[in-house]
Amino acid sequence: MSLDDVTDSEPAEDSRTEEVRRRRERVAKDGGRRKRKKRRPRSGDLFFVVVLFFLILTFVVWSPGEVIRLLFNETAGLVLIVIVVEFLILKSMDRTRVFQLENIKLREARRGDRALLKRAREALSEVDKASDSESAQAWKENARKLADEIKDNI
Numbered sequence: 001m002s003l004d005d006v007t008d009s010e011p012a013e014d015s016r017t018e019e020v021r022r023r024r025e026r027v028a029k030d031g032g033r034r035k036r037k038k039r040r041p042r043s044g045d046l047f048f049v050v051v052l053f054f055l056i057l058t059f060v061v062w063s064p065g066e067v068i069r070l071l072f073n074e075t076a077g078l079v080l081i082v083i084v085v086e087f088l089i090l091k092s093m094d095r096t097r098v099f100q101l102e103n104i105k106l107r108e109a110r111r112g113d114r115a116l117l118k119r120a121r122e123a124l125s126e127v128d129k130a131s132d133s134e135s136a137q138a139w140k141e142n143a144r145k146l147a148d149e150i151k152d153n154i
Contacts (some may be wrong), residue, residue, distance in 0.1 A: 116149070116150065119146060119149075120146060120150075123139065123142055123143055123146050
């Protein structure tokens with residue numbers, strides 16, 4: 001094979017190059033624009049439409065003066081205050097529950113850490129007491145087990 005054979009041959013197109021070429025042809029055929037997907041209505045849009053519908057219905061059924069009188073009535077103010085207080089109470093209860101769950105998790109983690117520390121202290125106190133070779137060998141086995149357990153817990 002000579003250098004002329006390599007330069008005269010056409011480069012092989014890989015799948016990515018082929019895909020890019022097809023995409024360019026498709027975009028050129030569509031006039032350079034992509035088709036837009038139909039947008040689904042959002043929940044905020046639906047809420048706005050429902051509120052608007054009820055406002056229009058209210059003004060059709062009652063006169064605007066009567067609607068304003070109902071909105072600024074003493075009873076409406078009292079209901080508004082009750083709703084705000086209820087919202088604040090419910091929100092604080094949710095936060096309290098979240099804090100309780102976090103405290104339980106932290107308490108369990110702390111309990112596990114204390115138990116592990118207690119076992120490590122017991123193993124160290126056994127080293128002080130160990131004088132013969134048998135107890136030293138047993139201590140080494142316990143120390144290995146404890147070290148493996150600490151690795152697993154970390």
